[in-house]
Amino acid sequence: MANLHINDIQVGYPGKKVIHGLTLPPLAIGEVTVLAGPNGAGKSTLLRAIAGLLRMTGSIRFDEQELSSFSIQKRAGYVSFMPQAVPTDINLSVIEAIISALKASPLDAVSDDNLTLHHRAIAVLERIGIAHLALEPLNQLSGGQRQLASLARTVVREPKILLLDEPTSALDLRHQLKVMRLARSFAADGRIVIMVLHDLNLALRWADRVIVMDQGAVASQGHPTEAITPTVIEQVYGVRIRVENCSRGLPNLIVDREI
Template identity: 50%
Template sequence: MALHDEKLVISDISTGYSGRKIIENLSLPAILPGQVVSLIGPNAAGKTTLLRSLAGLQQAHGSVQLGHRELLSLPLADHARHVTYMPQSLPQRVALSVLEAVIGAVRASPVSDSLESDQAVLERAMDVIERVGIGHLAMSGLDSLSGGQRQLASLAQALVRSPQVLLLDEPISALDLHYQLRVMKLVRDLAREMGMIILMVLHDLTIAARWSDRIVVLSGGKVAADGPPAEAVTDRVLADVYRVSGRVSPQNAGLHIDIDDILPL
């Protein structure tokens, strides 16, 4: 797998639906290779819309530069050579086994090596399946899996493509605590190993703080805070963005958040 070394710069992004602006003039400082960035914020803050724009699935104005490339001007097929998107909603009825689906993701990848042997592809697919923790499900049909198991299979399909930028929309929403932590550790490890840039939407603030290099807080389609977890998630952010009163204190492995009460909207 290639080691990636290009930074991602998002400048003045504006987008929306049916004439209604969801995100307007949103910019972020450069995201560096190997960084894990979590997008947090209340419902309808623009988190998924931003990911879809970065994936080339949602028309947007502005600039998204990966190294010297302007991603927004690339055809979707070329865009997909560099960026992989895992949506929150996954297909329900797919007549493939987990292993077949992950092998298919290798073969369909725009950067796939057509000379790679079938055995090499199989080993690559199984390595990712094992690392995600679903080796025992490799021969199971996708349509027989639970929602959480399908989420893990979809993550394996995304990871095996080895993208420069990986966009994950709530990748742990259907998982139990063990697999939530397993996935977060795997995502961070792969980012470090490959120089991959990972942006993910999360709702659990403590998990985001523990496993992210940066947290971007979105509210009303704008950046309310951005920085290391201890700087981005504060008492004021809880009050202003989430409308709850509470206290945020540092811990060895992230942040501890005590919620006192809800505030009027």
């Protein structure tokens, strides 16, 4: 089984190094990994580095191939990234935006005709549950609708590695549940799903693995209840918490106070 190996990477922005020599355990196909941690911990920077959107040193390997040596176009055949901020000024309908994402991939542009691309776009909209928005202009959607449309654009090329940066941040409770169920189903299809979440209860409920980051490094990692502990959260977030099982036996995080 192909794993994603991230070893000794360093990445940042001009004048500011964010991640210093970060190594993660192998991330496996079929699993959902959640990156957690306070603002500025390096979570989004790590996703952007995996996507090839930031210059970095170190190694990112998938299925024995060094992704960091690929061009952006070639890496797009393996990795797809959903950004935290969804643009509001795209003058396209939802389905046009999804088809444009397909056409941006050289493999899709060559192998599929327009009718096939249209069918693929409709199929992903139906899976996400927003087919009724297909002809709506992106710039007239609500924030939550734009986020779901962005998710559709991200998964339509069927990448092996799916990177989601705060995919639930603009969503109500019902749609948060929908996105987390979709993330699990995308992993079950044979993908590696890595997502940034601030809601630790969502991470406890839905993740296979949680990596808590702090100041560009790994503070803890493992099964959700192994990574999210009172000691770790106190050190990283500066708050006192409890993790207790609810009446259904599921872990639930309760914040008591600031330290």
